[in-house]
Amino acid sequence: MSQNVKIVLDESHIPKAWYNVLADLPAPLPPPLHPGTGKPIGPDDLAPLFPMSLIQQEVSGERWIEIPDPVRAVYRQWRPTPLHRARSLEKALGTPAKIYYKYEGVSPTGSHKPNTAVPQAFFNKEAGIARIATETGAGQWGSSLAYAGAIFGLKIKVFMVKVSFEQKPYRKALMETYGADCVASPSAETEVGRQIRARFPGTTGSLGIAISEAVEVAATSKDTSYALGSVLNHVLLHQTVIGQEALEALAATGDYPDVVIGCTGGGSNFAGLVLPFLGEQLRGGRKVRIVACEPSACPSLTRGKYAYDFGDTGHLAPLVKMHTLGSEFVPPGFHAGGLRYHGMAPLVSHIQELGLMESRAYRQNACFEAGVTFARAEGIVPAPEATHAVRGAIDEALRCKDEGKGRTILFNLCGHGHFDMTAYQDYFAGKLEDRDLDEAALAESLAHLPGLAS
Numbered sequence: 398m399s400q401n402v403k404i405v406l407d408e409s410h411i412p413k414a415w416y417n418v419l420a421d422l423p424a425p426l427p428p429p430l431h432p433g434t435g436k437p438i439g440p441d442d443l444a445p446l447f448p449m450s451l452i453q454q455e456v457s458g459e460r461w462i463e464i465p466d467p468v469r470a471v472y473r474q475w476r477p478t479p480l481h482r483a484r485s486l487e488k489a490l491g492t493p494a495k496i497y498y499k500y501e502g503v504s505p506t507g508s509h510k511p512n513t514a515v516p517q518a519f520f521n522k523e524a525g526i527a528r529i530a531t532e533t534g535a536g537q538w539g540s541s542l543a544y545a546g547a548i549f550g551l552k553i554k555v556f557m558v559k560v561s562f563e564q565k566p567y568r569k570a571l572m573e574t575y576g577a578d579c580v581a582s583p584s585a586e587t588e589v590g591r592q593i594r595a596r597f598p599g600t601t602g603s604l605g606i607a608i609s610e611a612v613e614v615a616a617t618s619k620d621t622s623y624a625l626g627s628v629l630n631h632v633l634l635h636q637t638v639i640g641q642e643a644l645e646a647l648a649a650t651g652d653y654p655d656v657v658i659g660c661t662g663g664g665s666n667f668a669g670l671v672l673p674f675l676g677e678q679l680r681g682g683r684k685v686r687i688v689a690c691e692p693s694a695c696p697s698l699t700r701g702k703y704a705y706d707f708g709d710t711g712h713l714a715p716l717v718k719m720h721t722l723g724s725e726f727v728p729p730g731f732h733a734g735g736l737r738y739h740g741m742a743p744l745v746s747h748i749q750e751l752g753l754m755e756s757r758a759y760r761q762n763a764c765f766e767a768g769v770t771f772a773r774a775e776g777i778v779p780a781p782e783a784t785h786a787v788r789g790a791i792d793e794a795l796r797c798k799d800e801g802k803g804r805t806i807l808f809n810l811c812g813h814g815h816f817d818m819t820a821y822q823d824y825f826a827g828k829l830e831d832r833d834l835d836e837a838a839l840a841e842s843l844a845h846l847p848g849l850a851s
């Protein structure tokens with residue numbers, strides 16, 4: 398093969414449909430339950446929060462769901478994203494492995510999040526919605542929905558987890574540039590925010606709290622719906638453009654991955670890359686190892702319980718069966734703000750339960766070390782979240798070196814870290830703490846699970 402480092406597909410290769418793995422899985426997903434009654438919910442129960450088109454995607458069993466032309470037109474702004482062969486990193490590591498990464502940081506806001514922000518804004522606009530309320534952890538999702546709102550003429554209200562709000566003031570400025578309104582969460586603007594501030598003064602916030610605030614605003618205002626940047630089936634579905642493009646770009650190289658790796662917060666960038674590969678496998682194609690990399694300070698997949706739990710701290714959102722650390726769990730203020738969610742996407746959790754994937758937890762210093770190695774070889778500074786996938790890929794490549802095996806590794810470089818340089822500064826200054834989740838704190842948090850039949 399040539400010495401190419403990038404495979405860039407033409408815009409005509411932007412996928413025409415999203416891939417729904419539920420059509421190929423050997424067992425159905427446990428249904429979501431109503432937070433009040435504990436009974437399975439139907440589409441109508443979700444109607445106060447989401448437009449019906451997105452609800453239909455959420456519950457669909459169809460293998461392919463067509464991407465509307467106006468969404469594909471916006472995708473053209475940055476899609477297809479490049480598939481890189483990390484030749485410089487391979488050399489720096491001295492590994493016989495081939496390392497590929499799909500680079501989602503070329504999107505307008507610097508991550509994979511616009512892949513779902515754009516269709517979510519489009520379907521809301523089509524349904525006559527004027528405003529969307531949402532949460533954001535790292536600020537990547539809030540910026541992306543703000544961008545999508547600007548395109549489709551929607552007002553966007555963002556509740557940003559307080560610790561990230563303080564660490565990353567330029568994310569708020571970016572959201573405001575797109576015309577959105579962003580406040581620190583917990584805020585004084587919602588009932589749930591005021592209650593949490595009273596119960597836990599000085600709290601650094603969490604995604605679970607910010608979700609409750611956004612859900613409250615959507616549920617109590619007629620012209621406002623809610624949007625989530627991860628976790629839900631339709632969000633993971635929209636992200637499958639990543640894996641579909643990766644499959645097609647890899648075909649041009651003659652390589653096929655032995656292992657596919659992604660970082661997991663709520664599971665969407667990971668699912669977006671791996672599900673099309675898993676689908677190939679489930680339909681009789683080549684088998685791949687699938688590895689999720691999460692922070693050891695918020696280890697839902699590796700240490701959480703697979704059980705029904707609330708998706709948010711205020712218990713306004715539906716109950717879903719997922720790997721959870723408990724909806725009241727507030728992770729310590731580590732730097733990968735987008736990986737601070739107490740649960741995991743029900744779909745990713747289900748796939749792990751079916752034995753179709755593995756997961757690992759990493760400490761943040763090891764992740765930043767990998768991020769710096771990557772930046773010095775490949776030039777791109779990964780987002781703190783993405784450094785977890787970089788760590789996973791480097792470890793696989795070093796294992797290949799130890800074993801003298803030339804395996805092919807593919808990972809998702811889901812975002813750049815240009816708004817996260819304080820985190821890198823803290824890493825260089827030796828200020829980052831490595832905190833594993835304390836066993837007693839986990840047990841205490843899990844003791845508050847709703848106690849439904851699992």
Ligand SMILES: Cc1ncc(COP(=O)(O)O)c(C=O)c1O
Pocket residue numbers: 508509534535536537538626627628660661662663664665666667734735736780782783811812813
């Ligand atoms: C760059 C980046 N990567 C990963 C994540 C985690 O989300 P998910 O697991 O849904 O991809 C986030 C979330 O904010 C993010 O901003």
